[in-house]
Amino acid sequence: MPEERTPAPSAAIVVGYVLAYVALDWVSYIDPIGAFAITPWNPPPGLSLAFLLRYGVRRGGWLFVAALAADIVVRGTPAPLPVLVAASLLLAVGYTALAALLTRVLRMRPDLLSLRDTAVFVVACGLTCGVIAFAFVSLFAGSGLLPVQELGSGIVQFWIGDLIGIVVTTPALLVATRTRDRPSFAPAPAVLAEALAIALALWIVFGARFGDEPKLFYVLFLPVIWIAMRHGIEGSVFGALAVQLGLIAAIVFTRRGAGAVLDFQFVMLVIAATGLLLGAAVSERRLIERQLRDKQEKLDRSLRLAGASELASALAHELNQPLSAITAYVRACEMMLANPAAGTAEIKTTMNKVIGEANRASRVVRRLRDFFRSGTVQIETVAPSLLVHEACATIRERADRNQVTLETPPGVVRPVAVDRVQIEAVLHNLLANAVDALEARSDDRVVRVTAAPDGPGFVRIAVEDNGPGISPEIADALFDPFVTTKASGTGLGLAISRSIVDAHGGRLWHEALAPGSAFCFTVPEAQ
């Protein structure tokens, strides 16, 4: 329940709330109907709603106190006390019920972090304010304090006044009092430009007199939309507030009649709702993007770990082979030496094989050492042809065994700035995949590795094979971790390769050839 998380307000906050209520009521007591709080701009309910949403609906009693105080202080007790008490009670009950409806029934979270919460807020406020307006104005009309013919216009004015007070004031207060994702209030050139845009729009509507004012209302939309697109709801609530204040100031300054204020406030309501909903949509999208990015980073980290352990396991397997062979060869030599009939020629041949296997083991160890040394990225300037050559050397034996021809046509490209070991691992992985892919082909198995300039500042390296190609079903999931077509694969190779290339600022993608497929990636040229 939201109640459990809302702290009790301190005495200072309660007193501040009541004083602010009275002060706002006094400031906004413009163009009233009768001598009652029926004005076309009425921000105190907005303040009250924010107070209740932040501190819980149980603080509803303070609304009664504040509303009664305002009637006495601002309007000098315009009606018999019992009527004022009834009116204040009605306001307190009405807005407390609205707060309860929002938090308990509609499950709106007061931080306005999602479009859904914001839309729920606008719609629920619009409907509830209508009910309160009807009850409030009927109370005064029923007490004979308001002429019956003013009932209709009174209800409309009260409704628009309170609703706009809420839609402009409450979100601004809620956003300003967030505990996380708080907007920064640091002055920036952009904020100044936005303030100027609002001022300019107000000048066009009121100052420039290009024609009838109502026709130019729409100019006020532009700065609010701009701010909403730029800052999301964290900016748009303050943009709408600024437009509202400017509008009221302009109305007071140009001494317009009651009808004009009401017209302006209808437009203001639409502007505020637009800014609110657009801002919420923008903020929500940004939040989702940020969550996705966080998730991606987490995945990348775990992939790097998985990559290291996969590599270690693969290297251990590669070490086992030469070690097993060496053991068997040496034992064989021992037996041949013990047997006087055996010739020295065969012993010599076997000893040479032992040396070959020992060299093979040390190559594996060197690769392992290189990998762990480069736990951090070590960027060096290297010729792409060297990368290709080194990677091909690691796969040559496997290619020969599978009767695959490795083609590396010469190309003139500038040196690149990469982590040599990591990019070689990517190339090795792509080459191994290409060699495996050619198994289905009976003859003329070719893998081509090319390097070519790719746009400004990048070199493109492509590994092409003339195998059967990638089936469309798995083409989409090609780079997802744990997706594999190989019985013994983990499905991490391409995912890891892509994260390595990404870390270099390049990209890795797949292209279908006829026949076969190509895996291409880009890496930055050395400066």
Added chain:
Amino acid sequence: MTPGHAALIALVDDDEAVRDSLALLLRLHGFATREFASGEAFLEWAGTEPADCVLLDLRMATLSGLDVQAELARRRLGWPIVMLTAHGDVATTRAALKAGAFDFIEKPFDDEVLLQTIRAATQRSAERRTQAEREARFARDLERLTAREREVLGHVLAGRHNREIAVLLDISPRTVEVYKARIMDKLNVDRLPDLVRLALEMGLGRE
């Protein structure tokens, strides 16, 4: 394995050095070897000669050791399989043993352990072959019994005494004795308990 006949080891590993070195060592220890660079090549050969042991690498590029094992089982080739595994292949090793592999050896291997395991495997193979030969000889001997002798044997295996058999076959107990002596002579056994044990081992008298 009969004396003078070298046990035949099939070596299946996609690493050429491992294959070559193992073949050399095994040949020096008096085994005959056949080498295969892939599971496919081995399966093509399997069945053309009887192997006494299959040294099978678990991790191969195309068909894995488990695939090859399954195919051998499907073809009912019950050769003892020794899996060559890498450290950490626990799950696959367990699967291989459950599927009836004779044993497994972790790479890099101790050559003494390897040779012991191979000897044990070929021993198993030889025992199986001896058993098969005994069964074949017994089947041949059984063919030599007359219909009447087979009838008497059936009653003997059912645990009946001479007198009961004599009543059932309407002959004298003395004649039953004569039949029994002839049966034992033809099946190359000296004592009656040996006859019963042999017949039961070979699957007679169960029904």
